Amino acid sequence: MRLGRRNRQGGARHDRTDRCVADLVGALGPERVRADGAARHLASADASMFSDGTAGPVCFPDSTEHVQAVMRVAASHDRAVLPRGAGSGLSGGAAPLGDPIVVSTTRMNRVLEVDAEDRVAWVQPGVVNLDLSRQVAPLGLHFAPDPSSQQVCTIGGNVANNSGGPHCLAYGVTSAHVLAVEVVLSSGEAVVLGGLDAEPSGYDLRGAFVGSEGMFGIATKIAVRLTPDPESIKTLLLSFDSVADAAATVGAVIASGLVPAAVEMMDQRCVAAVEDFVQAGYPREAAAVLLIEVDGLSRGVEADTRKVAEIGRAHGGNVRVAADEEERALLWKGRKSAFGAIARVAPDYYLHDTVVPRSKLVEVLKAVYEIVDRHDLVAVNVFHAGDGNLHPLLAYDSRQPGANERVAAAGQEILEVSLAVGGVLSGEHGIGVEKRDFMEFQFTAADLEQQALLRRSFDPHCRLNPGKVLPSAHSCADVASLSASRPDGVWG
Amino acid sequence: MTDSLGLLGVDQAELDSCVACGLCLPHCPTYRVTGADTHSPRGRIALMRVVDEGIAPLSDEIVESFDSCIQCRACETACPGDVPFGHLLEATKEFVETTQRRAPWWLKLGLRGLTRPRLLRFVSSSLAVAQRLRLVPSRRMGIPERLPVRRRALRPTGDDVWLFTGCVMDAWQRDVHLATKEVVEATGTTVRPTGDAAPCCGALHTHAGLGDDARKLAARVISALDGDNAILVNSAGCGAALKDYGRLLDSDEARAFSERVLDVHEWLADRIDQIEMPDAQARTGGRVAIQDPCHVRHVQGTHMAVRRVLEPFVSELVELDDEGMCCGAGGAFSLVQRQLALDVRDRKTAAIDRAEADVVVSANPGCSMHLAAAGHAVRHPVELIAEALRSR
Ligand SMILES: Cc1cc2nc3c(=O)[nH]c(=O)nc-3n(C[C@H](O)[C@H](O)[C@H](O)COP(=O)(O)OP(=O)(O)OC[C@H]3O[C@@H](n4cnc5c(N)ncnc54)[C@H](O)[C@@H]3O)c2cc1C
Numbered sequence A: 001m002r003l004g005r006r007n008r009q010g011g012a013r014h015d016r017t018d019r020c021v022a023d024l025v026g027a028l029g030p031e032r033v034r035a036d037g038a039a040r041h042l043a044s045a046d047a048s049m050f051s052d053g054t055a056g057p058v059c060f061p062d063s064t065e066h067v068q069a070v071m072r073v074a075a076s077h078d079r080a081v082l083p084r085g086a087g088s089g090l091s092g093g094a095a096p097l098g099d100p101i102v103v104s105t106t107r108m109n110r111v112l113e114v115d116a117e118d119r120v121a122w123v124q125p126g127v128v129n130l131d132l133s134r135q136v137a138p139l140g141l142h143f144a145p146d147p148s149s150q151q152v153c154t155i156g157g158n159v160a161n162n163s164g165g166p167h168c169l170a171y172g173v174t175s176a177h178v179l180a181v182e183v184v185l186s187s188g189e190a191v192v193l194g195g196l197d198a199e200p201s202g203y204d205l206r207g208a209f210v211g212s213e214g215m216f217g218i219a220t221k222i223a224v225r226l227t228p229d230p231e232s233i234k235t236l237l238l239s240f241d242s243v244a245d246a247a248a249t250v251g252a253v254i255a256s257g258l259v260p261a262a263v264e265m266m267d268q269r270c271v272a273a274v275e276d277f278v279q280a281g282y283p284r285e286a287a288a289v290l291l292i293e294v295d296g297l298s299r300g301v302e303a304d305t306r307k308v309a310e311i312g313r314a315h316g317g318n319v320r321v322a323a324d325e326e327e328r329a330l331l332w333k334g335r336k337s338a339f340g341a342i343a344r345v346a347p348d349y350y351l352h353d354t355v356v357p358r359s360k361l362v363e364v365l366k367a368v369y370e371i372v373d374r375h376d377l378v379a380v381n382v383f384h385a386g387d388g389n390l391h392p393l394l395a396y397d398s399r400q401p402g403a404n405e406r407v408a409a410a411g412q413e414i415l416e417v418s419l420a421v422g423g424v425l426s427g428e429h430g431i432g433v434e435k436r437d438f439m440e441f442q443f444t445a446a447d448l449e450q451q452a453l454l455r456r457s458f459d460p461h462c463r464l465n466p467g468k469v470l471p472s473a474h475s476c477a478d479v480a481s482l483s484a485s486r487p488d489g490v491w492g
Numbered sequence B: 001m002t003d004s005l006g007l008l009g010v011d012q013a014e015l016d017s018c019v020a021c022g023l024c025l026p027h028c029p030t031y032r033v034t035g036a037d038t039h040s041p042r043g044r045i046a047l048m049r050v051v052d053e054g055i056a057p058l059s060d061e062i063v064e065s066f067d068s069c070i071q072c073r074a075c076e077t078a079c080p081g082d083v084p085f086g087h088l089l090e091a092t093k094e095f096v097e098t099t100q101r102r103a104p105w106w107l108k109l110g111l112r113g114l115t116r117p118r119l120l121r122f123v124s125s126s127l128a129v130a131q132r133l134r135l136v137p138s139r140r141m142g143i144p145e146r147l148p149v150r151r152r153a154l155r156p157t158g159d160d161v162w163l164f165t166g167c168v169m170d171a172w173q174r175d176v177h178l179a180t181k182e183v184v185e186a187t188g189t190t191v192r193p194t195g196d197a198a199p200c201c202g203a204l205h206t207h208a209g210l211g212d213d214a215r216k217l218a219a220r221v222i223s224a225l226d227g228d229n230a231i232l233v234n235s236a237g238c239g240a241a242l243k244d245y246g247r248l249l250d251s252d253e254a255r256a257f258s259e260r261v262l263d264v265h266e267w268l269a270d271r272i273d274q275i276e277m278p279d280a281q282a283r284t285g286g287r288v289a290i291q292d293p294c295h296v297r298h299v300q301g302t303h304m305a306v307r308r309v310l311e312p313f314v315s316e317l318v319e320l321d322d323e324g325m326c327c328g329a330g331g332a333f334s335l336v337q338r339q340l341a342l343d344v345r346d347r348k349t350a351a352i353d354r355a356e357a358d359v360v361v362s363a364n365p366g367c368s369m370h371l372a373a374a375g376h377a378v379r380h381p382v383e384l385i386a387e388a389l390r391s392r
């Protein structure tokens, strides 16, 4: 893992891309290709702190045919290709290695077809997650996966990272809501994986594609399942004097047989940062707060709300139920802005993402606090407590000498603790470059070889998003194609 | 954190407060219509950073990224980290203007004209006559299609409050000032229009990177409006600019001045019960859609006051479903970046159409002209209030 301040390399660069750019312009038209330093610099990073390469020309296709044309030009120049959605990823998935042609999907942003009866929508990959839900709201439907970044991230990015969100506890992550994907392969061929039937025959290639982090192909159309809005929703805010009480409450709620729509936890420091931004009345003095949502038919929701409140109080919690939709929206706005609100604490952050068994939450959290203290860092914790998906956020100032190294060391120790108690590497942010070199901690060489084989069967030349996910020993031609073209920078 | 100054001369702590999370992107009108990172707040900040640190030269594409910003500041209200984008961009534009002098000559000439009220009124009336004779292509020039040839007089009634009259608005939309005065007086308050003594707030100069001109105008306005009575403003852009004099001039006098400035709706909201309400039949307007000027909603944060004040006087108030997205006017932006301004406006037009409104209200002269040019019936909120009061 290499941490560094976002992309500050400069330097001259001889432009071997001229002919390639000319071909791209020929295929797409000049208004859909940018090869200048400004555009390339900005396509060289996502929302993470990882960046090693620099974007080559940046393309803005608006159709499947455009994407196919880019793939063919890339093949003829033997160039790598990197799909890019909103660039909100946190694991460096959309941050280039080498100098790939970047395919930005932001102009492929149309909802193509909505079937309210079958609750299916065909969308282009650049449709913003929340825009889709807004657009189908009048039909009483929504797209269930709701990452905290849902106002900005694209459905294509959600599919590539198999993203989750607070409400995925009850409804399942992205994969459960994708029926079919039209994919442009590195050959330029377009294929449809999956289908609208309940049980499409043959292998579930759709399932393989979801979560492939831009390395199997570029999604150009996606059929998503739409979920009916619940008849009734209640949101409870529970505050506790200790993180252990909050964690015990989560365990007890789930053990009681309830399946809340969402169970989110924030610690004190996080609450403070969030409250400064939204002023939703989050209790600053509490050691931890839980945001629990129950939904369904009105009568059941009333009963579930009472039950959750009882369990919370039995664990010493203070309970507040959002009185109306406005209060509810404000509480969620706070939760969903938590990462950004961290800017109030320090100029840089590293957002971790691991999953541990729920029963180990308290133990792992204790270890996290101990690790960051020892490395003289500040940690803010905000996470999907219902499924044990931890998001320790390390706030720091990368200009302090040694800060990057301390963050990297603490990050690795947190991972090791999570894996030691039976957890996994990543809950929802993907592997990207961030966790690539840790894959060997979780998988055997044979496991990784199988993954590499799958990857090569989609993309034999390893042209798509090379160098990600799989550690170098398993990533076939990636290494060769990257070392062949280490660029110096975009301002040549 | 340091606040040392790099090449750009902006506060580096302010620059560093952006953690690149991207949550501002969907709220940015220019990113929404082009999908380019160079047209996004996060991208613009990243480009400020490379220029500031001397990593990249100030290329045409980088300048275009800054110039294509409408300065609506929607990214500020969206940003959970409180990044002061408006200040950063203003400082950046000033740096670009002082090092490269890029603002078009006709824009600078026009902006100078704003500070000379008599000349402005003369030019405006001449244009109005030319329009009647069909000698000017109003739409292409981006000016209202029927400028007033004559203006009704705006006479003071006392000294309780100032009514800031500004430049273009006084020349082109005097009726809005008359309506504002009428509504403020209905609360039993006397009004003194600022008139030619304080000819222009300098907002457009700040936005164009003409910092020296802006600071000179600010000093002139402050010395013209001494005393401690409130200064009421009915133009969103002017109000935001006057409230920012404290920061612009960084003096106690300027800060004290800014404290006195109030958006007229904000002032009225506290006094609405002093006005005798019309009965239901006298309410005006049919279905009235509220369009929040960015400098009301994202800068002054007084958009709820507009609703509170207007609600009792109109038959039906409806919200647009675009969460206060910019209309694309942006002061002189719609003249300088024509295509982008039109593309952004198309989104607003679609939202207005979805609301099936009979009339749109907007408390900013630039927005109302820009929207009127797209064929919408646009009024200032106080005009509808004044009409309801008259038919009481
Ligand atoms: C504040 C904040 C909160 C977040 N909260 C959550 C959260 O709660 N849950 C969660 O899971 N994630 C979260 N994320 C991470 C991120 O938003 C998600 O991973 C999101 O799905 C990325 O979408 P994007 O459009 O930004 O994709 P990008 O970052 O642009 O790309 C992500 C990956 O997808 C690939 N890709 C993009 N489009 C395509 C396509 N059309 N075809 C093939 N590959 C493609 C890229 O190559 C890259 O590997 C958060 C991020 C931020 C900044």
Ligand code: SF4
Pocket: A340, A343, B017, B018, B019, B020, B021, B022, B023, B024, B025, B041, B042, B045, B075, B078, B079, B080, B081, B082, B083
């Ligand atoms: S300006 Fe604010 S919202 Fe936008 S990327 Fe920076 S920190 Fe995030």
Ligand code: SF4
Pocket: B027, B028, B029, B030, B031, B039, B040, B041, B044, B068, B069, B070, B071, B072, B073, B074, B075, B076, B085
């Ligand atoms: S001020 Fe408006 S146009 Fe400029 S970056 Fe912010 S949101 Fe975009």
